[in-house]
Amino acid sequence: MLAVVLQPGNQIALREVPEPRIQGPDEILIQVTTAAICGSDLHAKQGLTPGLKPGVIMGHEFVGRVVEVGQAVIRFRPGDRVAAPASVWCGCCPSCRRGQVQYCERGGIWGGGEIFGSGLQGAQTALVRAPFADACLCAIPDEVPDEQAVFVGDVLSTGYHAARQGNIRTGDVVAVLGCGPIGLAAVISAGLFGPRRVLALDALDNRLELARAYGAVPLDVRQGDASELIRQATNGLGADVVIEAIGNPNTFLQCLRAVRRGGTVSVVGIFPSKVEFPLGRMSAYGLNLSMGLGALKHMDRLMALLASGSLDLSPLVTHVFGLEQALEAYELFEDHKDQCLKVLLKP
Ligand SMILES: [Zn+2]
Ligand SMILES: [Zn+2]
Numbered sequence: 450m451l452a453v454v455l456q457p458g459n460q461i462a463l464r465e466v467p468e469p470r471i472q473g474p475d476e477i478l479i480q481v482t483t484a485a486i487c488g489s490d491l492h493a494k495q496g497l498t499p500g501l502k503p504g505v506i507m508g509h510e511f512v513g514r515v516v517e518v519g520q521a522v523i524r525f526r527p528g529d530r531v532a533a534p535a536s537v538w539c540g541c542c543p544s545c546r547r548g549q550v551q552y553c554e555r556g557g558i559w560g561g562g563e564i565f566g567s568g569l570q571g572a573q574t575a576l577v578r579a580p581f582a583d584a585c586l587c588a589i590p591d592e593v594p595d596e597q598a599v600f601v602g603d604v605l606s607t608g609y610h611a612a613r614q615g616n617i618r619t620g621d622v623v624a625v626l627g628c629g630p631i632g633l634a635a636v637i638s639a640g641l642f643g644p645r646r647v648l649a650l651d652a653l654d655n656r657l658e659l660a661r662a663y664g665a666v667p668l669d670v671r672q673g674d675a676s677e678l679i680r681q682a683t684n685g686l687g688a689d690v691v692i693e694a695i696g697n698p699n700t701f702l703q704c705l706r707a708v709r710r711g712g713t714v715s716v717v718g719i720f721p722s723k724v725e726f727p728l729g730r731m732s733a734y735g736l737n738l739s740m741g742l743g744a745l746k747h748m749d750r751l752m753a754l755l756a757s758g759s760l761d762l763s764p765l766v767t768h769v770f771g772l773e774q775a776l777e778a779y780e781l782f783e784d785h786k787d788q789c790l791k792v793l794l795k796p
Pocket of ligand 1: 487488489509510535603604
């Protein structure tokens with residue numbers, strides 16, 4: 450089968466790879482119907498993900514159809530549509546039992562390295578072997594198309610987590626720095642917690658327009674420093690909750706300057722480089738800092754919101770390619786060409 454495979458020298462290539470087989474009774478085999486390219490795939494391609502070795506199949510955002518189930522699997526049957534979380538979990542270890550399934554001690558990201566993985570291959574291919582199927586896969590209702598369901602396991606879970614861990618209270622002003630797919634998912638999710646205003650900051654017109662369509666006040670960072678724009682929009686006070694959805698060290702510092710005294714900075718960007726951490730300032734102003742990977746235990750609820758029609762993520766999909774055009778798709782995504790926001794691959 451054809452797959453997008455990480456190559457030496459920070460390259461990717463389309464390669465023929467062996468088809469996976471079920472290896473345990475709790476596993477299923479999934480035929481991938483839609484996979485997405487994520488910003489962290491670019492980190493991997495650019496050599497910024499520690500421990501990642503060439504030869505691994507790329508991709509951790511996908512949905513598909515069950516083709517085979519292990520003997521112990523009870524929730525799924527061949528033909529069922531399923532959405533995968535970005536990272537699998539076992540359901541039994543101490544992290545899982547605390548409900549922090551994204552930190553499962555036996556889990557790992559699809560196509561992850563030694564730090565983030567447990568030998569799982571990625572999903573930008575035709576077939577994927579999925580362990581812990583009953584614990585961590587999410588059934589897709591008929592009314593949710595692939596183009597929406599594919600966001601539940603990472604983009605929407607992470608955006609929702611950004612809003613939730615920010616402890617947004619009714620009437621708060623929330624600022625989201627970065628209106629890529631995760632930032633827009635954070636804008637949408639912030640709205641679920643009753644803020645009086647969501648400020649959305651970016652430097653690209655199409656992203657700002659989409660943020661406006663999702664009910665946010667767009668602020669163009671080409672017209673000034675992000676923290677200044679947020680202060681101007683809040684009578685100098687700063688926002689109650691500021692969400693960092695980029696993974697940029699400079700943006701993190703802007704978040705600290707943009708949040709009100711005693712407010713919360715919620716970080717969900719993945720930082721591939723070192724970050725300055727001004728603890729003195731944070732302590733003096735009583736700032737709260739929340740961070741972490743997307744809370745994947747909410748997948749079923751988020752899928753239910755999509756099924757009800759109260760959330761619509763389809764505007765995030767700007768491009769769809771066949772798997773054989775994956776290199777072209779990566780180039781488009783990497784360079785933000787053609788107003789690209791999210792690229793889907795159809796194996
Ligand atoms: Zn992702
Ligand atoms: Zn676990």
